[in-house]
Amino acid sequence: MSTAPMSSPLLETAAAEPTAVTDPHFVRVALRSLRRNKVAALSVFVILVLAIVAIFAPLLAPHDPLHTFPSGLSNQGAPMPPGGKFLLGTDESGRDVLSRLIFGARVSLLVGVIATGLASLIGVLVGTIAGYAGGIIESILMRITDVVMSFPLLLFCIALIAVTGPSTRNVVMVIAFGYWTYLARIVRSLVLSLKEREFVTAAKTLGVPDLTILRRHILPHLAPAIVVYTTLGIASSIMIEASLSYLGIGVPLPQASWGQMINSGQQYYQTAPWLLIAPGICLILTVLSFNLAGDWLTDLLDPSDEVTRR
Amino acid sequence: MIAWFLRRLLQMVLVVLGVVTLAFIFSNIVPGNPARLVAGPQATPQAVQLIAHQLGLDRPVLSQYLQYMWRLLHGNLGVSYALEDRTVSSEIMGALPFTIQLAIGGVLVEILIGLPIGIIAAYRAGGFLDRALNIVALVGLSMPPFWLGLMLLYYLAYKVSLFPLNGTGHPLVWYLVLPSFTLGIGGAAFYARMVRTTMISVLRSPFIEFARLKGMPERRIIFRHTLRHVLTPVVTMLGMDLGYFLGGVLIIESVFGLPGVGLLAYSAIGTLDIPMITGTVLVAAVFVVVMNFVVDVTYTLIDPRVRLSRR
Numbered sequence: 011m012s013t014a015p016m017s018s019p020l021l022e023t024a025a026a027e028p029t030a031v032t033d034p035h036f037v038r039v040a041l042r043s044l045r046r047n048k049v050a051a052l053s054v055f056v057i058l059v060l061a062i063v064a065i066f067a068p069l070l071a072p073h074d075p076l077h078t079f080p081s082g083l084s085n086q087g088a089p090m091p092p093g094g095k096f097l098l099g100t101d102e103s104g105r106d107v108l109s110r111l112i113f114g115a116r117v118s119l120l121v122g123v124i125a126t127g128l129a130s131l132i133g134v135l136v137g138t139i140a141g142y143a144g145g146i147i148e149s150i151l152m153r154i155t156d157v158v159m160s161f162p163l164l165l166f167c168i169a170l171i172a173v174t175g176p177s178t179r180n181v182v183m184v185i186a187f188g189y190w191t192y193l194a195r196i197v198r199s200l201v202l203s204l205k206e207r208e209f210v211t212a213a214k215t216l217g218v219p220d221l222t223i224l225r226r227h228i229l230p231h232l233a234p235a236i237v238v239y240t241t242l243g244i245a246s247s248i249m250i251e252a253s254l255s256y257l258g259i260g261v262p263l264p265q266a267s268w269g270q271m272i273n274s275g276q277q278y279y280q281t282a283p284w285l286l287i288a289p290g291i292c293l294i295l296t297v298l299s300f301n302l303a304g305d306w307l308t309d310l311l312d313p314s315d316e317v318t319r320r
Numbered sequence: 321m322i323a324w325f326l327r328r329l330l331q332m333v334l335v336v337l338g339v340v341t342l343a344f345i346f347s348n349i350v351p352g353n354p355a356r357l358v359a360g361p362q363a364t365p366q367a368v369q370l371i372a373h374q375l376g377l378d379r380p381v382l383s384q385y386l387q388y389m390w391r392l393l394h395g396n397l398g399v400s401y402a403l404e405d406r407t408v409s410s411e412i413m414g415a416l417p418f419t420i421q422l423a424i425g426g427v428l429v430e431i432l433i434g435l436p437i438g439i440i441a442a443y444r445a446g447g448f449l450d451r452a453l454n455i456v457a458l459v460g461l462s463m464p465p466f467w468l469g470l471m472l473l474y475y476l477a478y479k480v481s482l483f484p485l486n487g488t489g490h491p492l493v494w495y496l497v498l499p500s501f502t503l504g505i506g507g508a509a510f511y512a513r514m515v516r517t518t519m520i521s522v523l524r525s526p527f528i529e530f531a532r533l534k535g536m537p538e539r540r541i542i543f544r545h546t547l548r549h550v551l552t553p554v555v556t557m558l559g560m561d562l563g564y565f566l567g568g569v570l571i572i573e574s575v576f577g578l579p580g581v582g583l584l585a586y587s588a589i590g591t592l593d594i595p596m597i598t599g600t601v602l603v604a605a606v607f608v609v610v611m612n613f614v615v616d617v618t619y620t621l622i623d624p625r626v627r628l629s630r631r
Contacts, residue, residue, distance in 0.1 A: 298462035
């Protein structure tokens, strides 16, 4: 999934540290590598800007995103093109597109971060237990993972939302529930090889309890993989949220979400293409930034070599 | 070998059964009464009850489940609730041709675009072209397919009437160009990155160096020696993608108005058509599981070092 890391002395030293993320110097190492990697620096910058926009949305938005402006529709009742009072135009109900985009950033980031966080939690838990316990427990957990993985993810989401009804909270739950399988598989395979390592055997021989071994000797080694796949997972989660909202079963109206803006704008795409272009560009920029950041973290932390190295 | 095969088969059946059970559970805990939806808004309570009885909905869920499984064993997917008198299998069979052709188109786009870009990037590893292609690939990966589809429709079908606007027609291939491109572009980006990574590591290996020292022409090195190694991960992904696409790609089908399996499943969820939901999900799962199996077998054909029994 990752590109081959171009070896540079700096990356080598960073990757040679077995627990780069838990390393107290991690922030300094990361910042130094960002100074060299302009593309990664840009992506981190975009993510920071997005976070600020999302947090301060009410202060930054020029208008109320839910308010229907009488001046927002032409005499024929069509959306207004960009310019004038409405910088990016208005939508089919005469609402300000820019303000809706700004509040949409809130939804995307919130759903992306929380859903991925939950998915990572479940994935790490299932993967660690399966890998460490082995035997029947492992078989059962991995078959469950297979079943969830073979279930078409989007249909899975749609079915779950049909059960629970559309709401932002349900979108988060559904994405988390469909997405944990990926991390579970990766973590399991990492744990499988970690538990054969000398320091784990040594700890076991000394009579260290299993939970302590997991916490002290296994979890720290999983950190790079968790960080990388969580970052990439945020990109996917944002995409799934947009897809669900596009299909009309994600974030419910009138709350603004980028996918849903594209959905409601698509019937006007011949006369008002700005309704599609603006939210689309926001989505691409956001997802791209998280993907680029994930790439950079992969090079920096080298999650796969973590175990096989030495 | 035979033991491996049998174990694999049992595993596949178990996963499919699990998926069907999950779909069945979901459909049955949906709040709402399918009988009411079938009967229509004006129906009397008696009529609703009668329909519920005809559909077997008044029986305990467990007995409904067992009956469904029993029929499934005989290859019977049941009769649709919403579309009267139509069997689930005939509806799925009607939708499958669109989905199959779309899936093949999508996979073709993935290879035809992804493979060459990956190879070129690997040859220019670290250079400007490589970095530029990497960013292009990442943009491709980050583009929401429904948005790309709409943009293509707006510019290539509406502004410039290069392609048909929507739906299906004759010849179908013409109507599938834009959907296939939209479907395959994300995968193409993914393949480009994967091929690049594999290719770089293969190009650094001793046997390639030896071939170079021997004075073998570069073209021969690529086609005879390098591509073979690059193909292994590509085949894995290709098989998995094909299985996934064959289950129906709702987003693409809905943007372009193609009546495939994805749309069938989507509308079934809207009308609480339980046999249809379970049926479409079953078909999707079978494709995924079977393609995974095909991939495992293909491994051994491409790379004789892989032994089936080890997996």
